[in-house]
Amino acid sequence: MKLISISKQGRNVLGVVTENGVIDVELALTLEAGRANTEVPSEVMTVIEGGEAALGALHGFIGSLPATGSEAYMTSENDIEWGPCVTAPNKIICVGLNYRKHAEETNAPIPAYPILFNKFNNTLTAHLKDIAVPKVTEKLDYEAELVIVIGKKTKYVAKEDALNHVFGYCAVNDLSARDLQLRTQQWLLGKSCDDFSPLGPYLVTADEVGNPNDLWIKSIVNGEVRQNSNTSDMIFPCDEIVSYVSQHMTLVPGDVILTGTPEGVxxxxxxxxxVYLKPGDEVTIEIEKLGKLTNRFVADLS
Known part of the structure; x- marks a missing residue:
């Protein structure tokens, strides 16, 4: 299933992408109340936290909708105001230097353990949202990354079972102010400016993605392909990342893990x-099966 968040007057409501368009679940529940039980979720975090039961209820409701008359709650992606596809993660965990060729291009040693750092909710934004280039940086860089979205409470999970704890996957542009990032040994400052983690456009459930370590991943800047790789180049694959993190902290549904970026930054x-990003630039992150995430960069007028 392919889920999105639709922004409505400051609220984010659930959308389901179908072959015929996007179903606004909140509106469909209102108009087709007789077809739904009380367990059908209308917000993406409720789906993630509800797990298989919530997904089953959502599947059943979508499947019950009539073939005719759906125009009342069906919309085109072109008419949506997008929200982050995961709206309220408890934790935003990032893995640094997790692609072999990226480590090589930056002359960094191959890490023996995953390099972990974090971001905060202020970095969340969405597909097609403008992002202001902070006044405090002159070296804003793009990073195409695959995101793991946790679906179950996870502690001390074995690598062999780790992907069973994943709800789904999405794309992110892990924006990095390199001059701030490298100012000290701690990367947080250069990674946590406002809107530095656009997520989306879709949250795709794990069953539709299959093997997360065999997906093409690209970044495109002003129409030019800059990064063009495959998640198979990860030093620590997705199952190992989830297992490793869970040995040290409890993961909960909705937590997101940014898995690192390939070469080409x-x-x-x-x-x-x-040549770093500047106002007027447009960046698209494209990951196989997960769609294209696009943002335009503007001057910070605040």
């Missing part, structure tokens, strides 16, 4: 070729 270029 600005930082990896020779210094005389480095």
């Amino acid at each position: 600005v930082l990896g270029l020779p210094e005389d070729q480095q």
Whole structure:
């Protein structure tokens, strides 16, 4: 199933992407009340937290909707105001230097253990939202990344069972202010400016994605492909990441793990070729099966 968040006057409501368009679940529940039980979720976090029961109720409700008359609660993706596909994660955990070729391009040693850092909810934004380039950086970089979305309470999970604890996957642009990131040994400052984690456009359930470590991943800047790789180049694959993190902290439904970026970022270029993001640029992150996440960058007028 392919889920989205639809932003409505400051609220994020659940949308389900179908071949015929996007079903606004909240509106459909109102108009087709007789077809739904009280367990049908109308917000993406409720689906994630409700697990298989919530997904089953949602599947059943979507399947019960009539073939005719759906125009009342069906809309085109072109008419949506998008919200982050995961709206309220308890934790935003990131893995640094997790692609071999990216480590090589930045002259960094291959890590022996996953390098973990965190972001905060202020970094969340959505597909097609403008992102202001912070006044405090001159080196804003893009990073195409696969995101793991946790679906079950997870502690001390074995690698062999780890992916059974995953609800689904989405794309993110893990934006990085390199001058701030490298100012100290701690990366947090350069990773946590406002809107530095656009998520989306879709949250795709794990059953539709299959093997997360065999997906093409790209970033496209102003129409030019900059990153073009496959998640198979990860140093620590998705199952190992989930297992490793769970040994140290309890993961809960809705937690997101950003799994690192492949080669092709600005930082990896020779210094005389480095051209960082500026107002007017547009970046698209494209991951196989997960869609295209696009944002335009604007001047910070605050």
